[in-house]
Amino acid sequence: MPTSPTLADRLALRERPAGRPLMYQDWGDLLFMHWPVPAEVIQPHLPPRLQVDTYDGMAWLAIVPFRMWDVRSRVTPPVPGVREFLELNVRTYVHLDGVPGVCFFSLDATNALAVWAARTFFHLPYFRAQLTLERPTPERLHYTGHRVHNGAPHAHFSATWHLGEVLPPSEPGSLAFFLTERYCLYAACEKGQRLYRGRISHDPWPLRSVELLNFESDLVEGHGLPPVVGEPVLHAGGPLHVSLWALQRV
Template sequence: MSFLLAMTNPMAPSQKIPTLADRLALRQRPTGWPLMHQDWGDLLFMHWPVPAEIIQPHLPPRLQVDTYDGMAWLGVVPFRMWNVRSRVTPPVPGVREFLELNVRTYVHLDGVPGVWFFSLDATNALAVWAARTFFYLPYFRARLALARPAPEHLHYTGHRVHNGAASAHFSAAWELGETLPPTEPGSLAFFLTERYALYAAGGQGPGRGEKLYRGRIAHAPWPLRSARLLGYESSLVESHGLPTPTGAPVLHAGGPLHVDLWPLQRV
């Protein structure tokens, strides 16, 4: 079974369902120059299947939830970001490296699949301001820490401290396992980790909340390892009015990975 059998959600406008060819086409590097360069690593994908009708009401009207075997997927992803720099400006001290933690799901618009972020918590106040101002992404200031009690054992902890935002806390510890083979196109791992576009809503002026944007990113397929969850406690998902995920998450540990990001485009 695969996302090729995904069902159209009746709660969203009918749209072209992305084919495997559509998804593979996004591996191609976009034309033009990227706006930002970053490196990502010490990352854990934690994903839970969720009925599509639970997720769809939390999305902008034009976006349709992307499904695999008829289910939407909710992700919580902690990671470390470094070598953050713009193509057009010199590196800014204090912004080159920080921790981030995001809550996401997967969507599509006009046959183009991508990521929709419910929140992105980060430790760098300047990065949070820039992402909210210029990329219309729901970044929040947070205090996050990463410990490595053993070479193959990682532990992220933190809580949100953004003024006016819903409070949330997070703790996750995991042990790295074996190196996984390259993701097979059409597999669940491919669906969850090979994402080369993001969507954001916002902008300036009247109707800003109705404006929808797509941003492209380029990177090699994720180098993945298996992982064993040693502990998990979080209120991040619940802070968005979503139900608490149930059952064991699907885990993929990833990185390091070099990433290029292109400017947003109105869609």
């Protein structure tokens, strides 16, 4: 089996890639919800060649709701109506040739044009959804939604969380670093026969502690995975400015 990335491999990805980014975005109001899962449960669901990335022998499955704004391309003029929207993704962590990254099982978003563009040009499993984010107090967020994409499996999500204290920067080698410091995504098409890698660049996540007040979802089960069980590892993140580079076939 391919060797897992070293800490040096992970830290190297913090360096900004060469060349000019394709897109810029800002991310915030984000909640990382992570559950440990046996690696052998995740591996059969990955595209060929990708290997599940583990921490202390366990794979990790995440649900991540957040808000995206100031979305713009370097190569096209601003498009009205697509500069801000909500997104909700289900993800795990993988590696290929020593390069760790994110593999998405699904990404739900409120903007139809953004969904089309991401599916067409980034080969990512985006779906149209009705999502809402409410902030009844500065420290409390309530995020709900359900999928409305034609032909896609039903999915719904609801969570309310309370923001806690500001956390120190994640220490390299720690679980928080493993879960949140990800600077690469993988995408596959043609049933996994073509695999792509995309680089992203941003500062390390500014994190806060979280109290989860309620949570309901069937997003994970829709991918043929067992339901998540137990209390998740939680981090709130953002705001953060992000640069994205064009996909490269690997």
